[in-house]
Amino acid sequence: MTATKAPTTLYDKIFEDHVVDRQDDGTCLLYIDRHLVHEVTSPQAFEGLRMTGRKVHAPGKTLAVVDHNIPTTDRSKGIAEEESRIQVEALAKNAKEFGVEYFNELDIRQGIVHIVGPEQGFTLPGTTIVCGDSHTSTHGAFGALAHGIGTSEVEHVLATQTLIQKKAKNMLVQVDGKPAPGVGAKDITLAIIGEIGTAGGTGSVIEYAGEAIRGLSMEGRMTVCNMSIEGGARAGMVAPDEKAYAYLKGRPKAPQGAAWDEAVRYWETLRTDEGAHFDRIVKLDAANLPPIVSWGTSPEDVISVTGAVPDPDQIEDEVKRASKKRALDYMGLTAGTKMTDIPLDVIWIGSCTNGRIEDLRTVAKIVEGKKIHESLDYAMIVPGSGLVKQQAEAEGLDKIFIAAGFEWREPGCSMCLGMNPDQLKPGQRAASTSNRNFEGRQGFKGRTHLVSPAMAAAASLIGRFVDVRTLG
Numbered sequence: 001m002t003a004t005k006a007p008t009t010l011y012d013k014i015f016e017d018h019v020v021d022r023q024d025d026g027t028c029l030l031y032i033d034r035h036l037v038h039e040v041t042s043p044q045a046f047e048g049l050r051m052t053g054r055k056v057h058a059p060g061k062t063l064a065v066v067d068h069n070i071p072t073t074d075r076s077k078g079i080a081e082e083e084s085r086i087q088v089e090a091l092a093k094n095a096k097e098f099g100v101e102y103f104n105e106l107d108i109r110q111g112i113v114h115i116v117g118p119e120q121g122f123t124l125p126g127t128t129i130v131c132g133d134s135h136t137s138t139h140g141a142f143g144a145l146a147h148g149i150g151t152s153e154v155e156h157v158l159a160t161q162t163l164i165q166k167k168a169k170n171m172l173v174q175v176d177g178k179p180a181p182g183v184g185a186k187d188i189t190l191a192i193i194g195e196i197g198t199a200g201g202t203g204s205v206i207e208y209a210g211e212a213i214r215g216l217s218m219e220g221r222m223t224v225c226n227m228s229i230e231g232g233a234r235a236g237m238v239a240p241d242e243k244a245y246a247y248l249k250g251r252p253k254a255p256q257g258a259a260w261d262e263a264v265r266y267w268e269t270l271r272t273d274e275g276a277h278f279d280r281i282v283k284l285d286a287a288n289l290p291p292i293v294s295w296g297t298s299p300e301d302v303i304s305v306t307g308a309v310p311d312p313d314q315i316e317d318e319v320k321r322a323s324k325k326r327a328l329d330y331m332g333l334t335a336g337t338k339m340t341d342i343p344l345d346v347i348w349i350g351s352c353t354n355g356r357i358e359d360l361r362t363v364a365k366i367v368e369g370k371k372i373h374e375s376l377d378y379a380m381i382v383p384g385s386g387l388v389k390q391q392a393e394a395e396g397l398d399k400i401f402i403a404a405g406f407e408w409r410e411p412g413c414s415m416c417l418g419m420n421p422d423q424l425k426p427g428q429r430a431a432s433t434s435n436r437n438f439e440g441r442q443g444f445k446g447r448t449h450l451v452s453p454a455m456a457a458a459a460s461l462i463g464r465f466v467d468v469r470t471l472g
């Protein structure tokens with residue numbers, strides 16, 4: 001008699017396929033297939049190796065790229081900011097010394113680490129991927145198990161190609177329905193976080209499923225998985241399908257020829273079995289989803305563009321009430337103000353959430369032949385990678401942006417977190433396509449409203465938020 005195997009989730013499958021050792025308390029040693037490295041969280045890790053005379057265990061499975069600290073203006077003559085320059089130089093030196101492939105700031109393949117990985121085919125279904133960066137969850141869009149890790153773990157992975165992990169809980173986020181035109185991946189992910197809160201995914205790996213998720217492009221799925229971490233989850237993932245294979249086929253680091261066919265056969269097995277157990281299931285209907293805007297200083301502080309700034313006095317919990325009052329104070333907003341009445345100073349389009357070619361095409365469609373509103377201080381577009389920039393320019397999108405009055409910059413993280421000179425000034429209010437609206441995130445006392453690329457583009461023409469569904 002053969003025992004029937006219990007149905008398992010996509011996460012269970014990838015996790016179990018990578019267990020090298022399991023202790024009685026459930027602590028596992030996981031094999032890591034891919035390690036992405038950037039300049040912010042790697043210096044001490046390489047230093048640790050150096051001090052103990054260790055090598056990088058699998059340089060071929062490691063890819064380094066510079067993204068957070070680089071200016072988005074011409075950088076052919078070096079980096080003026082000393083601290084940034086030191087970090088960038090350290091990564092260049094470490095990559096060379098340890099034999100790790102490195103895309104420097106002048107390399108066309110350089111960009112935000114989470115955009116570069118998929119673009120190069122370094123990110124593949126069924127793999128374990130880590131990076132010393134919380135938004136590593138992005139890569140889960142391809143059906144990879146992708147975690148953010150800390151610097152000491154970066155050192156551990158560099159030295160051993162393994163990571164110590166305990167199994168997370170399984171959470172399913174099922175998004176059904178077809179969103180209205182103009183409503184998309186960013187609205188879906190913001191709505192999910194609004195629903196579950198920033199701690200909603202704690203200790204879990206989220207699998208996104210349902211008609212709305214299947215209907216998203218790979219870019220859209222990356223946007224959704226990217227923000228899993230803002231919902232507190234360890235990782236987010238989508239089962240790979242034809243869209244994932246089509247995106248990856250022919251990419252420089254993807255398997256070729258017979259190896260490709262074999263890989264696809266394996267990838268086809270990466271599905272959650274019928275009847276597999278989820279510890280938590282959350283459902284969302286995308287059909288009725290409005291465009292979403294954040295009003296506060298946490299990604300869970302979201303509301304429909306048709307709504308108004310909420311009143312914290314309505315919140316029963318005292319601690320929460322105080323924190324949301326503080327958020328309103330920081331944001332310079334009054335309860336009851338219609339979201340469409342809030343005047344904006346800056347429009348910022350980019351980041352690993354929304355700095356891909358599809359995002360830029362969406363923006364171009366909306367701003368083509370129009371001008372950004374005169375009340376804005378500026379509007380800036382930062383492509384997520386050199387290849388995104390090249391593609392956009394090949395399609396003439398840069399001309400559309402520049403004619404509309406946008407600044408068109410070099411790729412990097414830029415104002416997503418302002419580690420480079422792209423920062424909001426105190427009090428400046430931005431519509432931003434990034435993922436975090438924390439206090440000071442985009443510059444000291446800067447105010448961030450998280451939105452989709454379509455919403456940012458529409459706002460750039462009016463100087464205020466506008467419901468993209470009404471644009472026609």
Ligand SMILES: CC(C)[C@H](C(=O)O)[C@@H](O)C(=O)O
Binds near residue numbers: 041068148417
């Ligand atoms: C600098 C880096 C460690 C950080 C992260 O881990 O996410 C950054 O990318 C961010 O988005 O805040």
Ligand code: SF4
Binds near residue numbers: 112133135353416435
């Ligand atoms: S674009 Fe923003 S969120 Fe993404 S890695 Fe860079 S700083 Fe982090």
